Amino acid sequence: MTTTHTIHWLGAGLSSAPGIIALAKKSSAIIVWNRSLDKAKSALTNNEIEIDVRQLDWQALASTVKPGDLLVSMLPATLHIEVAEFCLKHKAHFVSSSYISEQMQALHSQAQDAGLCFVNEVGLDPGIDHLLAHLLVDDYKKSAQFSPDNQHYFRSYCGGFPKVANEFKYKFSWSPLGVLKALKSPAKWRENGEVQNSTAPWYALSQYKALLSHGYETFQAYPNRDSLPFLKQYHFQDNWDVQQFVRGTLRLNGWSSAWRPLFDEIENLDSVNGEQRLQAISKELEDKYSYQQGEADRVVMCVELEVQQAGKVVWHKSYHLDSQGNEDGQAMARLVSLTVSLAIETVFEGKIPTGVSAAPDKPEQISQWLSTLTSLGESIGSHNHL
Incomplete structure (x- = not known):
């Protein structure tokens, strides 16, 4: 994956590490933001790569995000709308593994008008x-x-x-x-x-x-x-x-x-x-x-x-x-975060429609995702x- 834009992964809890590490092996343009710096660094320890981990601070994030970047919200579901609205303000794409709420769906037209992808339901279940x-x-x-x-x-x-x-x-x-x-x-x-x-x-x-x-x-x-x-x-x-x-x-x-x-x-x-x-x-x-x-x-x-x-x-x-x-992590963590990482790559490839969407429904694209998951050991x- 080659992109000039940065992935900002918010929340490095138990379901995040495998996906972050997989992305970091392909691109250095990833920053992980977490409330607990020590926990994130511990979870993301890897001999092959060094990951940029920062304290989650909204002002620091706002000064770092550039148009065309992508924010992943692995924060509690109650914060997804706040992150999505932040993305609209800063012209950044949005990805989450959670269900599409009514409030998220209500952002569809705004995201579409801004040419942004707001992708949800791309974890394990839903995903x-x-x-x-x-x-x-x-x-x-x-x-x-x-x-x-x-x-x-x-x-x-x-x-x-x-x-x-x-x-x-x-x-x-x-x-x-x-x-x-x-x-x-x-x-x-x-x-x-x-x-x-x-x-x-x-x-x-x-x-x-x-x-x-x-x-x-x-x-x-x-x-x-x-x-x-x-x-x-x-x-x-x-x-x-x-x-x-x-x-x-x-x-x-x-x-x-x-x-x-x-x-x-x-x-x-x-x-x-x-x-x-x-x-x-x-x-x-x-x-x-x-x-x-x-x-x-x-x-x-x-x-x-x-x-x-x-x-x-x-x-x-x-x-x-x-x-x-x-050794690559818990099954739940792998299946959720690796699928999220596929959604991120697909956004940057320009293969996901703008606006609010869920996991892909086209057989060819689905087959590519499943093939990649298989190559990653799933x-x-x-x-x-x-």
């Missing part, structure tokens, strides 16, 4: 899952079996957990508070041709048999957030018979039993003292179930499209990844189930 979903839908549309009248079943699940399962069936890569708050988030998806709603994961748990490279493995799964807007994003047409469409989270078998006391307490928290108690629970969990230095995590993702006609399966294909932590498998 790689989008790429795989687009490939499946494109393959199916080109197949002889395609018909809007078929019954369509789409499932996309992803989860991260320790490579060696513990009694809690989970470990935290970052503050548990976000995970706890997500447990109280409503979800919406389509099942049996009808829209379904859930107020918490324990009301919508199911068993999911994932077909991985070593064969089938059973996980627990539950819907995550609102799946329905992704029907349009994945190019499902309004006239399709969609029996199932769900984007959700995978957990190790036994997770719901191990977490039952937490579920019970969180469900009954009152609004007055709830936040304070969540903070306390978060601290307890962080102390007890954080990853140890060098401990390997595991990430599993499965994205599949099954198509039936009069009760008979006529088309069924799936993609999967099953990654473990290694393995994505596929199965034709017929």
